[in-house]
Amino acid sequence: MKSTWQVTPGVEADDRVRDLLRDLEEKPVSRLTRHAAPCCVIAEAWFRATARSAIRRFGDEPRWITERWNWGPTVWPIAWCEAIKADALDCGALADLAAVAFEETGREVMRVQLIQDASTEECEQWATRWATTPAAPKWIWGRLVYHEKAWAPAAGDPAVWYPEIVTQPRRQATSLKALRFHR
Amino acid sequence: MRDSRRELWLFDWNPRFPAWIHGATLAGKNLPAALIERATGRLARAVEPSASGFVRIVTEIPQRLAVPAAPASRSFREASGKHPSGMPRLSRKLRGDESSRCIVSTPELPDAMCQDLLDAVARIHSTPARVLLTRTAETRFERAADLARRLPGLDVAYSVKTNPDAALMDLARQRGLLAETISDAEVEWAIRCGWPSDRIVRNGPVPTGPDRSLRGAFANDLETLASYLTGPPAAIVGVRLRPPFVSSRFGVPVEDPVVFAETVQCLGVAPAHQALGVSFHLAASDVGIERWEQDATSIVDFAATLEALTGRSFELVDFGGGWTADQFDSDLEPVLERLMTFARDRLSGQPRLLIEPGKALAEASQAVLARVVHLRREHDGHRIAILNAGIGDVPLIRDFPHRVAVVRDQVLTVGRGNDVLLGPSCMEQDCLADDVALPPDLAIGDLIAICDAGAYDASMAFRFGRGGAE
Numbered sequence: 001m002k003s004t005w006q007v008t009p010g011v012e013a014d015d016r017v018r019d020l021l022r023d024l025e026e027k028p029v030s031r032l033t034r035h036a037a038p039c040c041v042i043a044e045a046w047f048r049a050t051a052r053s054a055i056r057r058f059g060d061e062p063r064w065i066t067e068r069w070n071w072g073p074t075v076w077p078i079a080w081c082e083a084i085k086a087d088a089l090d091c092g093a094l095a096d097l098a099a100v101a102f103e104e105t106g107r108e109v110m111r112v113q114l115i116q117d118a119s120t121e122e123c124e125q126w127a128t129r130w131a132t133t134p135a136a137p138k139w140i141w142g143r144l145v146y147h148e149k150a151w152a153p154a155a156g157d158p159a160v161w162y163p164e165i166v167t168q169p170r171r172q173a174t175s176l177k178a179l180r181f182h183r
Numbered sequence: 184m185r186d187s188r189r190e191l192w193l194f195d196w197n198p199r200f201p202a203w204i205h206g207a208t209l210a211g212k213n214l215p216a217a218l219i220e221r222a223t224g225r226l227a228r229a230v231e232p233s234a235s236g237f238v239r240i241v242t243e244i245p246q247r248l249a250v251p252a253a254p255a256s257r258s259f260r261e262a263s264g265k266h267p268s269g270m271p272r273l274s275r276k277l278r279g280d281e282s283s284r285c286i287v288s289t290p291e292l293p294d295a296m297c298q299d300l301l302d303a304v305a306r307i308h309s310t311p312a313r314v315l316l317t318r319t320a321e322t323r324f325e326r327a328a329d330l331a332r333r334l335p336g337l338d339v340a341y342s343v344k345t346n347p348d349a350a351l352m353d354l355a356r357q358r359g360l361l362a363e364t365i366s367d368a369e370v371e372w373a374i375r376c377g378w379p380s381d382r383i384v385r386n387g388p389v390p391t392g393p394d395r396s397l398r399g400a401f402a403n404d405l406e407t408l409a410s411y412l413t414g415p416p417a418a419i420v421g422v423r424l425r426p427p428f429v430s431s432r433f434g435v436p437v438e439d440p441v442v443f444a445e446t447v448q449c450l451g452v453a454p455a456h457q458a459l460g461v462s463f464h465l466a467a468s469d470v471g472i473e474r475w476e477q478d479a480t481s482i483v484d485f486a487a488t489l490e491a492l493t494g495r496s497f498e499l500v501d502f503g504g505g506w507t508a509d510q511f512d513s514d515l516e517p518v519l520e521r522l523m524t525f526a527r528d529r530l531s532g533q534p535r536l537l538i539e540p541g542k543a544l545a546e547a548s549q550a551v552l553a554r555v556v557h558l559r560r561e562h563d564g565h566r567i568a569i570l571n572a573g574i575g576d577v578p579l580i581r582d583f584p585h586r587v588a589v590v591r592d593q594v595l596t597v598g599r600g601n602d603v604l605l606g607p608s609c610m611e612q613d614c615l616a617d618d619v620a621l622p623p624d625l626a627i628g629d630l631i632a633i634c635d636a637g638a639y640d641a642s643m644a645f646r647f648g649r650g651g652a653e
Contacts, residue, residue, distance in 0.1 A: 039444070042492055046443045049488040053427040053481035057474075064428070084440045 030092025039081040051101040062101035073136035098150035107152040117175035206237040297594040311572035320548035328358035345541025352376040363539040421460030466505030487529035496532030504539040511543035542638035549637030565601040573606020586634040
């Protein structure tokens with residue numbers, strides 16, 4: 001179940017944002033696919049077991065995901081058995097992995113789609129990097145970027161965002177324009 | 184910097200966090216968090232200090248470009264996740280708690296150990312001599328047997344590699360312990376010491392041959408596992424699993440999804456009649472009992488995952504050894520109870536559990552007796568006593584605390600002080616202790632007991648500086 005786009009106050013009049021939200025109205029959150037074969041069953045079982053090990057060792061936040069996978073372009077659809085062997089994954093794939101890891105903590109997990117404003121320099125750098133994989137989905141429109149996260153609010157503290165866990169922190173875009181939740 | 188005229192000059196200013204940032208955090212001062220807190224107003228999570236201070240040690244080693252450098256210690260690389268420094272290990276040593284071998288004040292020897300030493304002195308004909316402390320050894324091995332009695336479903340094996348001394352082997356066998364071995368030579372030794380093959384477990388990185396009729400044989404890698412499943416050396420064939428986030432040369436790394444899938448495939452085609460097991464080894468003396476339990480639990484979890492994916496069940500889970508005597512006596516039983524409950528809940532076959540203590544049983548069971556052969560006093564008043572036993576007799580003397588005593592008509596425990604005990608060789612590192620308080624009347628010819636020398640101090644002892652005579 002998805003919510004409506006929640007636009008940051010003051011941004012409602014921004015035509016760029018309004019047009020982009022209309023274009024992305026039907027865009028679902030990214031989900032890893034599964035082959036009709038044991039490969040993806042094994043891959044997902046491995047991931048969940050590793051996630052549980054990480055929870056025992058390091059706590060609920062699945063930071064091990066960003067330590068294991070680099071952030072980079074992903075060609076969709078991508079299956080579980082392909083994703084776990086990839087060197088780099090985009091924010092959607094990382095968010096899906098993070099959501100599954102959060103499931104192992106027993107917490108309620110939500111997926112979040114965001115529209116953010118980034119600097120010209122950041123967008124140019126990202127676009128150059130993503131140009132090496134032309135089949136990767138578009139996520140940059142001028143200075144507006146599409147982003148995905150997983151969110152598992154701690155009991156009693158639902159307003160607290162988890163720290164950025166699905167992309168490299170130093171590349172985090174700076175200004176939130178709109179967001180939408182998926183349960 | 185102060186110049187020659189005693190005038191102070193600021194000559195460098197680095198507005199950045201220094202390299203010792205992790206050490207500061209271990210001491211309870213998380214500087215990056217403090218900065219963020221100051222800048223944002225968000226309260227930082229409190230840091231539980233694990234040390235009151237720290238020392239940063241940097242070693243500069245000259246390199247020969249054409250010669251490979253010695254590999255960095257794996258224990259340093261995995262010390263704390265991404266942090267490559269050894270600071271957490273150092274911090275645990277300084278903290279002096281149960282989770283590490285720490286440098287602490289020498290405790291008084293128990294009465295039984297004192298009596299053991301007096302009895303041993305009466306038996307020896309020369310020094311240095313490694314002696315069995317009979318009552319102490321019997322108590323240690325009885326504890327292991329008692330643990331197995333209190334926890335139905337648990338087997339206990341003696342780790343032969345720790346110290347294969349015949350007297351210790353006899354104590355283990357008489358108390359119904361299995362024998363845990365890491366080589367064919369150890370298997371043969373265990374058989375000669377009276378164990379039947381079906382009471383022997385075989386581990387180790389070198390495979391054994393088929394048809395050995397052993398209790399269990401655990402493969403260190405998938406090639407060996409495949410070989411064992413073809414020609415089983417034991418009633419139970421198993422595989423050693425390396426938990427995620429552990430750096431080691433041993434075990435199948437389940438952290439690698441490709442290797443994990445290969446493990447599934449290998450176990451999935453195992454003969455239907457073959458009993459299977461998994462093993463796990465991580466020294467709690469290095470990582471602490473809490474971390475040990477986390478990783479042991481993860482191995483049971485991975486075993487359950489393998490069961491679900493292969494349709495097979497495990498009949499034996501081997502948790503290895505590696506506890507200090509304190510951990511074995513005080514911490515292990517409730518941990519094992521939790522692991523047994525978790526294994527019963529998650530694993531389909533209701534497996535037996537196996538532990539393989541070595542140093543927990545053997546370490547206190549032997550001591551090295553030596554005589555003072557030379558004494559001198561330094562200009563600052565501290566004394567240096569040279570013994571006729573040295574680092575070759577207790578090669579791990581610097582790795583963990585060894586209790587030291589002077590044995591006369593009674594046993595006098597040696598406490599902390601400024602005196603030094605040296606070995607007799609010309610090796611710079613032949614220093615047995617540099618922080619002891621020797622009795623004021625210590626004399627040449629006095630007997631010194633270096634206790635806690637019955638584990639790897641015995642099995643790794645080497646002969647040096649004593650000529651070619653046996």
